[in-house]
Amino acid sequence: MIGGSCFCGAIAFELSAPPVVMGTCHCSRCRKAGASTIVFVKRETFRWLRGEEFVARCEPEPPFKFARCFCRKCGTALGEPLSGEDAFPIAANCLDDDPVVRNAFHEFVSAKPAWYDICDGAKQFQEHPVK
Ligand SMILES: [Zn+2]
Ligand SMILES: [Zn+2]
Known part of the structure; x- marks a missing residue:
């Protein structure tokens, strides 16, 4: 677990089970929300242990779609974690154990602040990853 x-x-x-993938978004929204590095988890592998009632949701302004x-x-x-999708991102900063996966990509590198240096060899995308 x-x-x-x-x-x-x-x-x-x-x-x-380990998350599907780990990635880092350098956009100002993820940075300010404190959730730049995320892991995508499958819904069937995610289970609340306690405190779901303490989860606050910040609804996005269009065109952004995902609540934080x-x-x-x-x-x-x-x-x-309240997403209705089959897989959703969890902020890597709140994990207590090694998620096994390592950062696989950087997105919105075009929005990265000058004070942050990318120090791994993961793929870089100027905006969303191109599949
Ligand atoms: Zn972002
Ligand atoms: Zn808390």
């Missing part, structure tokens, strides 16, 4: 939690401990979840989730008590960015 791969555990995850917010920093105050009110919210905890676990993954029954945070702990209502401590503000830890959680990614999108």
Whole structure:
């Protein structure tokens, strides 16, 4: 099991399998939300352990589509665990165990701030990854 939690401990979840992929987004929205590095998890591998009632949702302004989730008590960015999709991103910063996967790509490198240097060999995309 791969555990995850917010920093105050009110919210905890676990993954029954390693995430599908890890990626880092350098856009200002992910950066400000504190969720630049995310892991995509399959819904059937994700389970709440406690604190789902403390999850706050920040709804996006169009054209952005995805709500951001945070702990209502401590503000830890959680990614999108309330997503209705079959797979959704979880903020890697709230994982307590090694998720096995390593960063596979950087997206929105065009929006990366000058103070952040990319120090791994993962693929880089100026905007969304081109499949
Ligand atoms: Zn918390
Ligand atoms: Zn982003």
